[in-house]
Amino acid sequence: MKVDRDEQHEARRERIARAAFELFARSGLEQTSAHDIARAAFVSRTNLYRYFPSKTHMLLAHFERSVAETRNEALRRLSTGANPQAVWGLVTERMADLGVRYAHLVGAVGQAVLGLPTQIGAARGKAAQSEADSQEQAAQQPPQAALRPLTPETSQEDLHTAASLVTLVEPVLSAMRRQGHLRPDADTKLLAALFVDACLMALLHGGYRNKREVLRDWQDRFTLLMHGALAPNQSIQELSAPKDDPPKP
Numbered sequence: 001m002k003v004d005r006d007e008q009h010e011a012r013r014e015r016i017a018r019a020a021f022e023l024f025a026r027s028g029l030e031q032t033s034a035h036d037i038a039r040a041a042f043v044s045r046t047n048l049y050r051y052f053p054s055k056t057h058m059l060l061a062h063f064e065r066s067v068a069e070t071r072n073e074a075l076r077r078l079s080t081g082a083n084p085q086a087v088w089g090l091v092t093e094r095m096a097d098l099g100v101r102y103a104h105l106v107g108a109v110g111q112a113v114l115g116l117p118t119q120i121g122a123a124r125g126k127a128a129q130s131e132a133d134s135q136e137q138a139a140q141q142p143p144q145a146a147l148r149p150l151t152p153e154t155s156q157e158d159l160h161t162a163a164s165l166v167t168l169v170e171p172v173l174s175a176m177r178r179q180g181h182l183r184p185d186a187d188t189k190l191l192a193a194l195f196v197d198a199c200l201m202a203l204l205h206g207g208y209r210n211k212r213e214v215l216r217d218w219q220d221r222f223t224l225l226m227h228g229a230l231a232p233n234q235s236i237q238e239l240s241a242p243k244d245d246p247p248k249p
Contacts, residue, residue, distance in 0.1 A: 012041075012043065012047075012051065013051045013052075013061070014061075014065075015041050015042075015043075016037065016041040016043060016048060016051055016052065016058060017052070017058050017061040017062045017065070018041075018062060019037060019040040019041035020032070020037045020040075020041070020052075020055065020058035020059065020062070021058070021059065021062035022040070023036055023037060023040060024055075024058075024059055024105055025102060025105070028104055028105075029055055029056075029059065029105060029108050032055065034048060034049075034055070037055070037058065056108055056112055059105060059108055059109060060109065060112060060161045063098075063109055063161065064161055064164050066094075066098060067095075067164045067165060067168050068164065070090070070091060070094045070095070070168060071164075071167060071168045071171075073090065074087050074090060074091055074168070074171060074172060075171055077090070078171060078172070078175050084172050084173075084175035084176045084179060084181075085176075087172050087175070088172045088176075091168060091169065091172060092215060092218055092219075093211075093215065095168075095199070096211045096214040096215050096218065097211055099203045099208075099211075099214055100208065100210065100211045100214055103203075103206070103208075106203045106204065106206075107204060109161070109200075110200040110201070110203055110204045111204070112161065113161050113162045113165070113196075113200060114162075114197065114200055114201070114204075162193075162196065165196045165200075166189065166192045166193050166196055167192075169192035169195055169196060170188050170189050170191075170192035173186075173188040173191055173192055174188045180231055180234070181230070181231060181234050182226070182229045182230060182231055182234075183229055183230065183231050184231075186229040191225055191226070191229060194225055195221065195222060195225055198218075198221040198225070199218050199221065202214075202217050202218065202221065223236050
């Protein structure tokens with residue numbers, strides 16, 4: 001049956017992404033070969049590339065799954081009346097935890113989503129090309145994803161990941177607007193996209209020692225972005241202050 005084939009296809013795809021991520025987490029993206037992934041996922045290399053065109057796509061697939069799980073939890077809490085500030089704390093804490101725990105993979109994710117050149121990620125752990133070479137290469141070809149040229153197919157995948165991050169943040173900002181913390185005309189989708197870009201750029205810059213430093217930096221960026229969107233008589237301190245969820249009946 002078609003349903004069975006679809007389920008088998010999705011199960012095999014998830015198995016490949018999970019196996020690849022476990023190898024990436026242990027050995028890094030560049031040090032993990034397609035042969036290693038195929039062997040760990042119990043598929044042939046031919047089948048491997050039928051499901052994912054590159055290692056970066058395997059990484060993004062697993063990353064998107066984590067984002068989706070966090071988004072579902074955030075939406076569930078918001079639907080039961082949780083304070084948006086408390087849900088915001090949940091979202092940022094989980095994403096910061098991923099960013100710190102898998103700091104060696106952040107570069108590939110950030111470059112793919114933001115469309116930055118490969119050289120930025122390659123600079124982590126080995127000497128980068130000279131600035132002149134990078135500029136010459138950038139002038140001769142379009143921006144690259146982490147492992148291969150950014151074709152229409154790969155760019156669509158990267159845009160999907162970026163959209164996933166925006167849809168993780170935007171519902172919480174919308175809840176803040178409904179409660180009167182933000183101006184009625186505040187564009188929460190734009191604010192969410194700006195915040196996602198700012199946080200990814202911060203992680204790419206690196207230098208964080210722990211999750212607390214990441215959260216503090218993200219809070220500073222959130223404060224700057226929200227100042228212009230605040231409703232009258234609302235303070236950024238009130239908006240940023242974490243609040244407990246209301247007691248369950």
